[in-house]
Amino acid sequence: MAKKKQAPQEVQGDTVLQQTLALFSHDDLLICGVDEAGRGPLAGSVVAAAVILDPARPISGLRDSKKLSEAQRDALAVEIKEKALAWAIAESSVEEIDQLNILQATMLAMRRAIEQLSITPELALIDGNRCPVMAVRSEAIVKGDDKVPAISAASILAKTARDHALLDLHQLYPDYGFDQHKGYPTALHLARLQQHGVTPVHRKSFGPVKALLA
Template identity: 60%
Template sequence: MTQATLFAAEYGAPVALIAGCDEVGRGPWAGPVVAAAVVLDPAHPIAGLADSKLLSARRREELDAHIRAYSLAWSIAESSVEEIDQRNILQATLLAMQRAVAALPCKIDLLLVDGNQTPQVAMPCRAIVGGDAVQPAISAASIIAKVYRDRLMTELAQRYPGYGFERHSGYGTAAHRAALLTLGPCAVHRRSFAPIRRLLAQSIRPPTLKDVVS
């Protein structure tokens, strides 16, 4: 019995297309939160799908290319730093997921989401804690979201040099903390996050945000 058949029996309606959705970037101190949605093609299974955090960067890159080439559909969306600061990280994450699902070029029958919260979508949706490890479509979404965000943070490292975004992707590493103490926050730091908020309050640097315009 296929997964689609099992879900169809559970929901009492035909389930032809199932999408997986996951996010990357809830924890970092800088950069957007990114979500992806993927509809896998049963006729072209992709070997090696797993939680993106358990894969090497090289393997993620390889799988990213396969997912984009062999899936029935995929999409990627963001919520900006400004939206994170205005809405809070949870609501910004759900918004990015909603945007990713809306951007899919096909109508899906069921959405599977990693975690315990679901975005507002038109189709039935199930939240699965640890879903990126057990549902291939969610694993695929986590991989392409991770690869996309890492590339984006590398681009931001060129616009805002000195913070090491290309190495830590905005996470709160010791190197990132040291750079903040020297340079102060830049325009892509999440000012609502406690470490950045404390730094601004201490006025270690002049109160205006450092903004390097490319």
């Protein structure tokens, strides 16, 4: 039986489900999985994806995108887009991250992805322990990207989309090594920041970037 809808909150943090509940309690509902990529980097947008899988067209090999090779992710991303009932990718910009903070910007990107689906789901299963505020009912699942296939699919789409976006940033700012670290605070990235300074695509509210600006 579906749970009673909760009253909206700025960020809901009390809807964490056990794996069994997530996998078996909502078979009668149209479900989308939702995940993000890029909360930790010092540069670039945070990207979210939402996916409604087609039970009649199963996809083998879905799991947490971080546990897949780049080649596996790219191949699965193509298959997901071909076989899913609906999918969407959205983002929150660097400016929105600095204005809202990374948590709220991530929630915004997730909500945008869900709202851009061509089919409106009855329930959104969100990776993590918080849900965005939106019209669609949502429930959070800790480590859902390795438990729920629809969330795994969303994880793969978000990760591949963001990685490709960082390759584009590398073309604009070749001195920073975005093609290697994808914006994360690696030793290489921090050294290049020290050497070349802060770009418009860096998150100015993040500690290492803020320190350089100060």
